[in-house]
Amino acid sequence: MAGVTDLPFRLLARECGADIVTTEMISAKGLFYGSKNTPPLLATEPGDRPVGVQLFGREPELMASEAEKLLETYPFDFVDINMGCPMPKIVNNGEGSALLKEPELAAEIVRVMTERLPVPVTVKIRAGFARGERTAPEIAKRLEQAGCAAVAVHARTREEYYQGEADWSVIREVREAVQIPVIGNGDVRCGADAARMQQETGCDSVMIARAAQGNPWIFREVKAYLKDGTVLPPATAEERRDFLTRQSLRMFEEKGEYIGIREMRKHVAWYTQGLPGSAGLRREVNQVTDREGLLQLIERIGR
Secondary structure: OOOOOOHHHHHHHHHOOOOOEEEEEEEHHHHHOOOOOOHHHHOOOOOOOOEEEEEEOOOHHHHHHHHHHHHHHOOOOEEEEEOOOOOHHHHOOOOHHHHHHOHHHHHHHHHHHHHHOOOOEEEEEEOOOOOOOOOHHHHHHHHHHHOOOEEEEEOOOOOOOOOOOOOOHHHHHHHHHOOOOEEEEOOOOOHHHHHHHHHHHOOOEEEOOHHHOOOOOHHHHHHHHHHHOOOOOOOOHHHHHHHHHHHHHHHHHHHHHHHHHHHHHHHHHHHOOOOOOHHHHHHHHOOOOOHHHHHHHHHOOOO
């Protein structure tokens, strides 16, 4: 969800019912070396709570030290360690899901950070690294022993990336292996999916990622279904225009017009899927270069 779960989008997701969110993935090394790209990823505000800062890296002491510095400045409620990212540029550095191949190091990272930080430390993992592996239960036990407060499980291996169907049975195996809260993740696209995941796995809560792209309303849909089985109608074109407009304006405030427009192009493509004329709008938005042009295009959505 890099490039997606920034502050403008998180605030809309919260408006629709998201209970807990995290920042985009942030490099501990990037923090250490003062990367100019990192500060915008840390933006938050009082309405964005509870919120966790999502870090990745492989050096326990460096990660703990940088997290300590962050917590002196930002009001993050927990630190989430990403041990599930499958992207080659992360994995080739021994970070993200590469740590699934080094369970002792993964546990040491959690141990050091838990001992040093005043807030809970959580971890996201995958079913395993290689296709067919199911190392998540054993890794989750190690993380729990090291002090991990909760573990999120994406029910695919690293080699599967986001392909095929998520195997939720591995979430159940993790739930049976540990006492800490287990968060299920993978292929939850509606309220019925969330209810089925909880029934089949016994997970304590559900994490939604890609299904929220262009659809922050999924959180209200899931909550309504879990409460009493209500199936809410999809967001209207008017709602999509409203959310896109507000997200764009906040994006301009946070990142400026040049970056904001380029960031919003993918969001326009996601929000307009399935609407009349959406293919033409998606082509057109890639040619928009100024604030007014983007806002005018948004006003035409669904009309």
